Amino acid sequence: MAGAPDLLRLATAGSVDDGKSTLIGRLLYETRQICEDQYRAVERASRERGADYVDLALLTDGLRAEREQGITIDVAYRHFATPRRRFILADTPGHVQYTRNMVTGASTADLALVLVDARKGIVEQTRRHVFLAALLRVPHLVLCLNKMDLVGYAEERFACLRAELGALVARLAFRSVTVIPIAALHGDNVTARSPRMPWYGGPTLLEHLEHVPLGAGAEQGPLRFPVQLVIRPRTADQPDYRGYAGQLASGAVRVGDQVLVLPGGLTTRVAAIDTFDGPLAAAAAPRNVTLRLADELDVSRGDLLCHPASPPRVGQDLDAVLCWLTPAVLQPRGRYLLKHTTRTVRALVREVHYRIDIASFQPDHAATVLELNDIGRVTLRATAPLAYDPYAQSRATGAFILIDEVTHHTVAGGLLLPPGAEDVLAAA
Amino acid sequence: MSPDSRGTALVEPAVALGPLSDLDALEAEAIFILRETAAECARPVLLFSGGKDSAVLLRLAEKAFRPARFPFPILHIDTGHNFPEVLAFRDRTVARLGERLLIGSVQESIDRGRAVEERGPRASRNRLQTITLLDTIAAYGFDAAIGGARRDEEKARAKERIFSFRDEFGQWDPKQQRPELWQLYNARVRPGEHVRVFPIANWTERDVWRYIAREGIELPEIYFAHEREVVERDGLLLAVGPYTPPLAGERPFRATVRYRTVGDMTCTGAVRSTARTAEEILAELAASTVSERGATRADDRFSEAAMEDRKREGYF
Numbered sequence: 001m002a003g004a005p006d007l008l009r010l011a012t013a014g015s016v017d018d019g020k021s022t023l024i025g026r027l028l029y030e031t032r033q034i035c036e037d038q039y040r041a042v043e044r045a046s047r048e049r050g051a052d053y054v055d056l057a058l059l060t061d062g063l064r065a066e067r068e069q070g071i072t073i074d075v076a077y078r079h080f081a082t083p084r085r086r087f088i089l090a091d092t093p094g095h096v097q098y099t100r101n102m103v104t105g106a107s108t109a110d111l112a113l114v115l116v117d118a119r120k121g122i123v124e125q126t127r128r129h130v131f132l133a134a135l136l137r138v139p140h141l142v143l144c145l146n147k148m149d150l151v152g153y154a155e156e157r158f159a160c161l162r163a164e165l166g167a168l169v170a171r172l173a174f175r176s177v178t179v180i181p182i183a184a185l186h187g188d189n190v191t192a193r194s195p196r197m198p199w200y201g202g203p204t205l206l207e208h209l210e211h212v213p214l215g216a217g218a219e220q221g222p223l224r225f226p227v228q229l230v231i232r233p234r235t236a237d238q239p240d241y242r243g244y245a246g247q248l249a250s251g252a253v254r255v256g257d258q259v260l261v262l263p264g265g266l267t268t269r270v271a272a273i274d275t276f277d278g279p280l281a282a283a284a285a286p287r288n289v290t291l292r293l294a295d296e297l298d299v300s301r302g303d304l305l306c307h308p309a310s311p312p313r314v315g316q317d318l319d320a321v322l323c324w325l326t327p328a329v330l331q332p333r334g335r336y337l338l339k340h341t342t343r344t345v346r347a348l349v350r351e352v353h354y355r356i357d358i359a360s361f362q363p364d365h366a367a368t369v370l371e372l373n374d375i376g377r378v379t380l381r382a383t384a385p386l387a388y389d390p391y392a393q394s395r396a397t398g399a400f401i402l403i404d405e406v407t408h409h410t411v412a413g414g415l416l417l418p419p420g421a422e423d424v425l426a427a428a
Numbered sequence: 429m430s431p432d433s434r435g436t437a438l439v440e441p442a443v444a445l446g447p448l449s450d451l452d453a454l455e456a457e458a459i460f461i462l463r464e465t466a467a468e469c470a471r472p473v474l475l476f477s478g479g480k481d482s483a484v485l486l487r488l489a490e491k492a493f494r495p496a497r498f499p500f501p502i503l504h505i506d507t508g509h510n511f512p513e514v515l516a517f518r519d520r521t522v523a524r525l526g527e528r529l530l531i532g533s534v535q536e537s538i539d540r541g542r543a544v545e546e547r548g549p550r551a552s553r554n555r556l557q558t559i560t561l562l563d564t565i566a567a568y569g570f571d572a573a574i575g576g577a578r579r580d581e582e583k584a585r586a587k588e589r590i591f592s593f594r595d596e597f598g599q600w601d602p603k604q605q606r607p608e609l610w611q612l613y614n615a616r617v618r619p620g621e622h623v624r625v626f627p628i629a630n631w632t633e634r635d636v637w638r639y640i641a642r643e644g645i646e647l648p649e650i651y652f653a654h655e656r657e658v659v660e661r662d663g664l665l666l667a668v669g670p671y672t673p674p675l676a677g678e679r680p681f682r683a684t685v686r687y688r689t690v691g692d693m694t695c696t697g698a699v700r701s702t703a704r705t706a707e708e709i710l711a712e713l714a715a716s717t718v719s720e721r722g723a724t725r726a727d728d729r730f731s732e733a734a735m736e737d738r739k740r741e742g743y744f
């Protein structure tokens with residue numbers, strides 16, 4: 001067997017009218033996700049709007065209010081598959097609330113796909129999207145130069161834009177950056193090689209998406225096992241069973257391993273790794289397992305198990321980057337609930353050091369509050385210690401959200417930094 | 429592999445270190461979501477329609493919580509117009525799992541004057557389910573209702589959150605939805621509010637069938653090809669039964685069909701098929717050109733925004 005398909009999560013971004021909807025519609029259509037009835041509905045809608053071609057962009061149009069306004073305002077998730085890979089695409093709209101949406105989509109993405117109109121070249125939105133993808137540590141970046149038909153499929157235009165983009169990403173920590181010239185409307189280099197761009201020797205977009213390596217991910221890192229749920233059947237046949245269920249955030253665990261429980265600090269051994277499908281001798285991230293421990297310790301949800309030789313940081317004073325997601329302004333000394341892995345504590349935002357201008361990547365020290373779609377460097381004080389890693393090392397143990405205690409809204413996404421860190425884009 | 433063959437053979441414990449397949453990754457996400465719901469919510473409930481998506485949810489719940497019992501009851505909203513095969517499947521499944529079943533009855537909502545039966549030949553109780561569901565959620569004080577909806581079912585679902593917030597009227601407001609970053613789900617609600625939780629939001633119909641085949645999950649018989657008496661109505665094949673007598677001018681005939689979803693008998697259509705196993709259904713799906721809801725749900729056909737309107741009202 002050629003091996004089971006794997007799963008790639010990608011997030012798309014682009015300014016309005018760069019052709020994102022058209023490109024996604026084409027990916028869905030060409031990978032045969034679109035059924036005849038859906039295609040006919042789009043055909044009908046295209047005619048009603050007076051278009052003389054089938055507007056594939058309509059395939060990805062969502063809610064009624066948005067249809068009426070003719071815009072997309074929220075992250076939408078699309079699915080397509082090839083024999084090699086299953087794809088989950090987070091379609092993040094490029095204008096209204098762009099930061100909030102892009103941060104949401106990028107937070108779980110393995111790959112960011114940013115559209116650039118080949119006529120316009122790099123615009124402010126491009127810089128924002130690339131910066132956010134880098135900040136959120138999306139491993140792979142794909143820049144699609146779209147509407148190549150409108151620049152005569154010219155190699156010079158491509159070469160020139162590629163050089164500019166190379167300069168833009170030079171100091172950013174992507175694992176790979178790929179530039180592909182396409183014409184989404186006509187399908188050139190989307191799933192089939194374009195005969196109109198014979199000078200282009202690279203992969204089509206779909207080929208690239210199918211082959212970009214997913215490995216060397218979470219399973220490679222140090223063991224991080226946030227306890228999610230304590231499983232205690234208390235039944236006649238299982239009176240004493242006590243298992244710690246959760247998802248391995250990184251690394252691998254083996255039966256017999258010594259583990260340290262944080263933030264408590266006690267150590268014990270892993271007696272068994274249970275799953276519904278049978279016991280395991282070893283398991284790696286991102287699997288869900290239930291661990292039984294050799295000693296009866298007081299372990300509960302929110303605790304983190306690791307190997308004693310490679311512990312995370314433990315602390316209450318936290319340096320972080322905040323992405324502010326709500327219209328209510330971040331008040332200096334604002335108090336929030338902070339959810340990190342499976343642990344929720346209270347936290348106080350002690351100081352907003354600066355806002356980061358996401359078009360220039362430069363700090364703006366004049367800012368003391370954060371508003372909707374702002375990104376800022378802050379320090380926080382938590383009411384209880386967190387066991388964490390810098391976000392650049394581990395997304396799962398370096399990310400948190402802030403929740404308003406009264407409205408229960410999710411008001412911010414946060415990325416933890418090494419203490420005192422200044423360069424928020426620095427490699428881990 | 430059949431469920432009862434699990435764990436009977438004495439083999440060396442396996443080593444699970446490599447990268448995950450796509451189905452394993454989707455399964456892992458769903459188990460994480462179920463456990464998160466159990467940990468964060470005071471009174472969750474699992475909505476069970478008797479359909480394939482809820483059968484998958486139950487298997488995922490076994491994986492998430494065994495050897496303990498489920499930390500929530502199972503709720504079925506009974507329209508009174510169910511396929512008998514689905515009710516039998518429900519009772520057999522709940523008995524096998526040894527879990528607690530609650531039933532919310534649409535008929536009772538009608539009898540108590542909470543809901544008004546639709547009239548006319550195309551009357552359906554599909555919309556009334558919403559009233560019974562919200563009443564049941566309120567009566568028990570549930571703060572989370574786990575459902576099997578998927579983002580690929582319908583355009584309006586593509587933007588659905590995994591934890592989807594409903595206000596004290598059970599309504600879904602697109603503006604109130606919380607951003608979902610990483611796997612850090614926010615399940616907090618005030619009394620009277622609740623969240624709908626969709627552990628298999630990211631699965632497609634094909635993923636569901638692949639998982640059913642892989643796990644050997646049992647389904648109601650009507651999912652597989654069988655012969656029955658049907659009429660053709662509004663382009664759908666509807667089973668002839670006590671709630672769906674043939675209308676004037678309709679000629680019942682026998683056909684070999686299967687169901688792609690199981691809802692209210694009055695609005696769930698069958699498709700012609702000879703597929704008798706999950707594998708054969710996957711083969712048919714690969715060749716199929718009509719989407720799941722387009723093929724079989726009369727309730728979605730009347731307007732393009734039908735689903736969205738029902739969701740606002742608190743539909744599943």
Ligand SMILES: Nc1nc2c(ncn2[C@@H]2O[C@H](COP(=O)(O)OP(=O)(O)O)[C@@H](O)[C@H]2O)c(=O)[nH]1
Pocket residue numbers: 014015016017018019020021022023057146147148149150182183184185186
């Ligand atoms: N000529 C040309 N037009 C394109 C191409 N891709 C998209 N368009 C057009 O650009 C406009 C905006 O596309 P759309 O997909 O709606 O952009 P979005 O706002 O990024 O989703 C539409 O009129 C498309 O038909 C392309 O490759 N070539």
